[in-house]
Structure formats: structure tokens, C-alpha cells
Amino acid sequence: MRSFDLTPVGRPAMIISHRHSFIFLKPRKVAGTSVEVALAQHCGDDDIVTPITAFDPLWDEEEYDHPGTKQRGYLRHSTLPAVRKRLGQPLWDTYFKFAIVRNPWDLVVSQYYWATRDVDWQPFRTTVGGSLRRFWKYPLRVRRNVFALGANVARIFWKLEDVTFDFFVAYMLNYYPPNGRFYFDRSGSVGLDFLIRYENLQSDYASVCERIGLPHSELPSLKTKSRPERNHYTTYYDDRTRELVAKKYRQHIEHFGYHFEEP
Numbered sequence: 370m371r372s373f374d375l376t377p378v379g380r381p382a383m384i385i386s387h388r389h390s391f392i393f394l395k396p397r398k399v400a401g402t403s404v405e406v407a408l409a410q411h412c413g414d415d416d417i418v419t420p421i422t423a424f425d426p427l428w429d430e431e432e433y434d435h436p437g438t439k440q441r442g443y444l445r446h447s448t449l450p451a452v453r454k455r456l457g458q459p460l461w462d463t464y465f466k467f468a469i470v471r472n473p474w475d476l477v478v479s480q481y482y483w484a485t486r487d488v489d490w491q492p493f494r495t496t497v498g499g500s501l502r503r504f505w506k507y508p509l510r511v512r513r514n515v516f517a518l519g520a521n522v523a524r525i526f527w528k529l530e531d532v533t534f535d536f537f538v539a540y541m542l543n544y545y546p547p548n549g550r551f552y553f554d555r556s557g558s559v560g561l562d563f564l565i566r567y568e569n570l571q572s573d574y575a576s577v578c579e580r581i582g583l584p585h586s587e588l589p590s591l592k593t594k595s596r597p598e599r600n601h602y603t604t605y606y607d608d609r610t611r612e613l614v615a616k617k618y619r620q621h622i623e624h625f626g627y628h629f630e631e632p
Contacts, residue, residue, distance in 0.1 A: 383447040384408050385417040385456065391465045391581045392456070394449060396548035398479045399469040399567050403588040404574060411583050419447060448550035449560050465581055466560070468551050471567035472627045473618035474611065475602040480545050481537045538610040547618050559624055603630055 382395040382405060393408055395401035409418050453461045471479075532541075554560040563580070565573040571588060578585040606614075611629055615622060622628070 382419040383417070383452060384412060384419075385452070385464075386412050386581075387415050388413040389581045389583065390463065391467070392452065392461070394447060394452065394466070394468040394551045394561070396468060396470075396551040397545075398476055398483065399471045399548070400570055400588075401469050403570075404469060404565065407574070407586065407588055408583075449552065450550065450555055453554075453560070465562050467563040467565060467577055468561055469565045469567055469570075470548075470552065470621070470625050472602070472630075473547070473621050474606065474614050474627075474629055475567070476618075477538065477542070477614050478534070478602045478605050481534050481605075484537065484541065484545070485532050534605050535607070535610055538613050542613070542617055547621060549620055552624075553620065557620070564625070601630075 382401070384391075384393040384395075384405065386392075386408070389411065393404065395405050412418050552559055552561060552564070563573075563577060565577060574588055575585045606629070615629070618627075
């Protein structure tokens with residue numbers, strides 16, 4: 370039985386290295402933590418590193434726990450337009466800018482396993498209280514706040530269980546928007562110099578290291594336990610769910626050339 374968790378699917382983050390003149394934007398669920406950890410080791414005191422994903426007992430704390438450095442003002446503004454505005458156009462134009470992109474249909478399967486991973490039922494005051502605090506913290510996100518509160522109440526009283534993949538795609542995708550703000554500027558154009566493809570993670574990361582002058586090492590394998598079944602993503606879809614994801618991620622599919630592979 371799979372319960373549903375409304376914890377955000379990963380944490381967006383970023384690294385701005387003045388020492389090596391690069392900007393790395395980390396969207397959600399694209400194996401970004403592995404790259405983030407590897408790059409952070411080469412950052413200096415004046416570089417900006419937002420805190421790496423907080424410890425979770427499912428994964429290896431000593432591998433990726435990082436308090437962040439000089440992240441003030443960037444922590445919740447790690448999207449492409451926001452970083453460019455805060456950093457300034459001269460540095461933005463000069464630095465090498467990159468992020469990671471992933472096949473949308475594969476990404477949604479990863480989102481599903483994260484959202485429905487096995488979690489302990491939290492006390493009422495913690496679960497529902499956290500949802501109520503969202504109304505104060507994010508007053509303009511009314512629809513999402515109401516959804517979060519209702520779902521967490523349901524988790525406690527009715528034990529919302531057995532969330533199928535079809536249900537997740539049909540009703541939950543709005544809670545997990547595409548990562549477009551990390552790739553596209555306000556005009557809809559790709560605003561980065563390079564995209565590491567998840568499907569070519571190691572080789573593309575090696576290309577980045579060569580470009581910015583860093584030694585290339587094997588990326589650590591982190592945050593992989595939330596998806597215990599490694600079946601090919603195509604096995605999860607029917608025609609309806611396949612089309613729903615295609616519509617949701619149309620911009621990504623058109624710009625990055627992804628398609629639904631043959632099983």
C-alpha cells in the first residue's frame with residue numbers, strides 16, 4: 370500500500386562560483402544532488418551555495434549534508450530569471466550557466482515514487498499544523514494550500530493509501546509543476562549555456578568539468594532509494610497518462626527533443 374506525502378519533490382538549489390565562473394541551477398528530480406555535491410567541494414569562501422538537501426535517514430547524511438554558504442537572498446530565488454536579476458546581467462553573461470534536464474515521462478515516474486514513498490504518520494499537530502502555516506507563509510498560493518491541508522487531514526483520518534500511478538498523473542501533477550523556470554527566461558527561450566542530460570549524466574558532467582576547469586570524478590549515487598522498482602518508465606503509462614504528461618511538459622518536449630520511447 371502506498372501512502373501519499375505532500376513534501377515537495379526535492380529541493381531546488383543553485384551554486385554560483387565566482388572562483389570558477391559558473392552558475393549551476395538544480396531543478397527537482399533530475400539527479401541534481403549528485404552534481405551539487407560534487408561541485409560544492411570545489412567552491413571557495415566567496416561562492417554562493419544554497420543548502421544541500423537536508424538529512425533524510427533513507428540516504429547518506431555524510432555524503433551530501435551541506436549548510437550552504439553566502440546563500441542569503443538566493444535560498445528561495447534559485448530560478449533562472451530570479452538568479453539573473455539578483456546576480457546582474459554582466460556576471461550572468463560572463464559566467465558558464467548550466468542545469469540538468471530529464472525525459473518528462475521518466476521524471477514523472479520519479480516524482481510518483483518520491484511522493485508515495487513510505488513515510489511514518491506524523492502527529493496531527495505536526496502534519497496539519499504545517500499545512501495551516503502554509504497559509505501564512507504563502508498567502509497567494511490559496512489553491513495549493515487548501516489542497517495540502519485537505520490531503521494531510523485525509524492522511525490522518527482516512528489513511529489515504531494505495532495511490533496509483535494513474536491517479537497521481539491525473540490529479541497530482543498540478544502540485545508538482547515542471548522545472549521550466551530553471552531553463553527558460555521570461556520570453557520562453559532557453560537561457561543556459563549547457564544542459565546536462567540525465568540520460569548522459571556522467572559524460573555530460575565530465576564535459577562541464579572540462580569546460581569550467583575542474584577535475585572530473587565519478588558522481589556519487591545519492592537519493593536513489595525512493596524509487597525501488599527500476600522498471601523502464603514506459604511500463605507505467607497508458608495512452609491517457611502518456612498524453613497528460615505530454616501536455617503538461619510540452620515546452621520541455623519541444624525544446625529538448627524528448628519523446629516517449631518504445632517499451
